[in-house]
Amino acid sequence: MGKDLHATFPVARSVFEEVDDTLQFKLSTLMFEGNQDELTLTQNAQPAILATSIALLRVLQTECGFNIGQNGAYALGHSLGEYTALVATGALSLSDAVSLVRLRGSAMQDIVNKRDQRTAMTALVLHGTSIASLKKHLDSIQPQLPPHEVAELANINSSRQVVLSGTRHGVGLAVQELQARRLAARAIDLPVSAPFHCSLMQPAATVMAQAFGLAPKPSPSPPSSTSPSSTSSSAPSPLPVLPVPPLFHTPIIPVISNVTARPVVDPQQFPQLLVDQVTRSVQWAPSVEYCQTSGILDFIAFGPGKVLANLLKREHPEDKIKNVTNVTDIRDFRNDINP
Incomplete structure (x- = not known):
């Protein structure tokens, strides 16, 4: 995931380097050379998808002259993709977003690890x-x-x-x-690692509320009386910690919320909406319909995979939908706008 971007474009390499530095481990190495089973774990997959999506956007901006503020009317993303939309519009820094989705994925995986039910x-x-x-x-x-x-x-x-x-x-x-x-x-x-967007994810929503400063953080656990020699090596790792709540800004274009299917520009609304998103339905089709009622018939889908672009094409075959997932797509995009 993202390996061709890293090898081809310096601006993409800088995105992956920033993500590695933020997480304090080489996520890029796991993405390009690591074990795929480890990469698909939610706490790794979510920041990897975000990093690849933003790398694609940065390349579109530098190589193709794409300007989301001038060329876009709304930004929207499906589930995790909402964080990509926030970074793309300047509402959230890449560093904060990566830290948040790493925490989000870890909290979700932690729920599954603790449940007896499949x-x-x-x-x-x-x-x-x-x-x-x-x-x-x-x-x-x-x-x-x-x-x-x-x-x-x-x-x-x-x-x-x-x-x-x-x-x-x-x-x-x-x-x-x-x-x-x-x-x-x-x-x-679906081959997923957790039951996303349902009430079973409430503990993860609580973790995210704490990260956003919307709920008090739990008190530190008392030291264990278990001796080091008897401690299990399989004990779950503690969740990542964000030292301070992330700072949100006014987006350069409105971001359509997964929860409400309506545009948001007030940065104070984003934290609660992102918390609600963890347990609520993703209103993707209503979000697209909102765009269309506003006269938007052209869509650019950027990120790994073609799921969203294919959904749009099947649902709205007369709309213009451009999918950008790799280096070849970027070159095609550049040729389309500079024939």
Whole structure:
């Protein structure tokens, strides 16, 4: 992830170096040469995706003359991508964002490590029903689940695709019921390490609230009486610590919130929205619809992978959607604007 950028563009190398310095370990080495299983751990994957996305943006700015303030009307990102949008618009520094997503990923992984229940996220292709109708049916199914089982709406990706998140058994039961009611057709289990954007993530939301200065930090744990010789080497590592809350600024263009699907320019609103985002549904399709009602029909999707660009193309085939994921895409982008 990002290796071609690092090798080709000095400005991209500077992004990866800043991320390494901030995290105080060589995330770039893990990204380019390391074990993929370790890279896909949430606490590593989230800063790696953010770093690659910002590296792509910096190259677009220096090599192609792209100016997000002049060429963009809104910035939006899916889940973790909201942090990319904040950095891209100058609302948050790259250093603060990387520290935050490292903490975010660690807190989410910590929840999974401590749970006895298996968790899941499952994408559903809807069977001609509306999102509003699906929500009503899902609300009626949740109380019927066995105790401690959870199935909640995590992502609204398009008018025909949503994602459920929760316990594995709870999500499985909810999917079966939605299919029995002929509301959902195909179901695809997603290869993710945690049940993102559901109530199971509340401990991670609390950690983020503490990092933003919205909640008191926990008191330090008392020293363990366990002797060094009997301490387990598999004990969980402590979560990263942010010494001071991050500083937010007014973005150069509005950032559309995952939680509200509405633009935000007040920097004081971002911390609480980012906390809420941890447990709330990602309103991706409504966010895109907001852009379109404002007359926006051209989209630039930058970051590793093509998931968002493909969603946009399927949902809005007449819109102009440019996907930038690697060096080849950057060169094509440059040729398009400088034929």
